[in-house]
Amino acid sequence: MIVISRMAMPLLACLLLGLPAFAQGSGDPAERLTYLTEEFRPLNYTENGKPAGLAVALLKALWQEMGVPEQPIHVMPWPRIYRSGQLDPNIVIFSMYRTEEREKFFKWVGPIVGGRLALFALRSRHLAVRSLQDMSGRRVASLRDIAAATKVLGAGFPLTYASRAEHALQLLESGRVDALALDEFRFRQTVAAVGFPPDAFEAVLIMSEDSLYYAFSPDTDDALVARFQRALDAIVQRPIYRNLINFYIN
Structure with a gap:
């Protein structure tokens, strides 16, 4: 008889449902988040089999600023992403319009761009x-x-x-x-x-x-959200941000 450990159950459920498995066991809470995006040029899209775009490049800069290694980014259809962000813990969705209708359902880091x-x-x-x-x-x-x-x-x-x-x-x-x-x-x-x-x-x-943001699931710790926002605020003041805007948008 095969015995499935209690720790293996979340990973098994993710595999069976076809959902990304949440990161386990890292000491940095930023590495325990699941990052979800869609095909939405020029902000986020797949190029040569890998995520690319303004929001992807900016997110990688945020990780670097925070001392976090690059994390997996899962590209999925938007309706599935949107439901995951409201129902599942430790989710980051990008790029999402921060509108009055959505304000209370997520925690926000941004803006990425208007x-x-x-x-x-x-x-x-x-x-x-x-x-x-x-x-x-x-x-x-x-x-x-x-x-x-x-x-x-x-x-x-x-x-x-x-x-x-x-x-x-x-x-x-x-x-x-x-x-x-x-x-x-x-x-x-x-x-x-x-x-x-x-x-x-x-x-x-x-x-x-409305501007586009990184939207965090509502259970995300406020201190972690604030840490991402501080990193973004720092990057926006540097030439790298304007260079990314010029490359992807202008």
């Missing part, structure tokens, strides 16, 4: 939108659990969900929806990836201007 949540439409439609209330009776597409979708749902409007940003953009381009709720980073990258002409679209409404 961003905007918007409604995009075909320029040829000449869609006049001064507020979300002007979208009454119109169809809006988005992705599950992203900040832009939460803004639209919070205003009381239903959404057409797409599995990927490319699919959502195709819904917009084909006229099956009237507008697309996304952040500007994701929208620009998706237009480029699909190959549509950028000037065919326009942002008809900026819903909010």
Whole structure:
């Protein structure tokens, strides 16, 4: 008979469920965190099989500043990441928009960079939108659990969900929806990836201007969160931060 030790049970559960195993046994609490990210250019994405992007490079600089060796970064679909951050202990999610709707569900370190949540439409439609209330009776597409979708749902409007940003953009381009709720980073990258002409679209409404952060699960020790924030504050004052912004964003 095979006997599974009590210490092995969390690792076995992670393997069976296909989830990343939480680090065990390190003396530094930063090494007991599980770091989760998604495909979201130019902040975090996979390149040559490894995580890359502004937020990834900045996180590595934070570890170096804190004297922490580089940790594994797990790239997963966003809805799965978002649920993990709210339900599981010792999780760090990036990059996440810090919005009013999400504020109380996480502890935050940032900002990484500023961003905007918007409604995009075909320029040829000449869609006049001064507020979300002007979208009454119109169809809006988005992705599950992203900040832009939460803004639209919070205003009381239903959404057409797409599995990927490319699919959502195709819904917009084909006229099956009237507008697309996304952040500007994701929208620009998706237009480029699909190959549509950028000037065919326009942002008809900026819903909010929110910065992107590292979001820690709510159980994370406040002292550890403050340690990450001090490291980030120090790095932002150095040329390395501006160099990263210029390389990945500008």
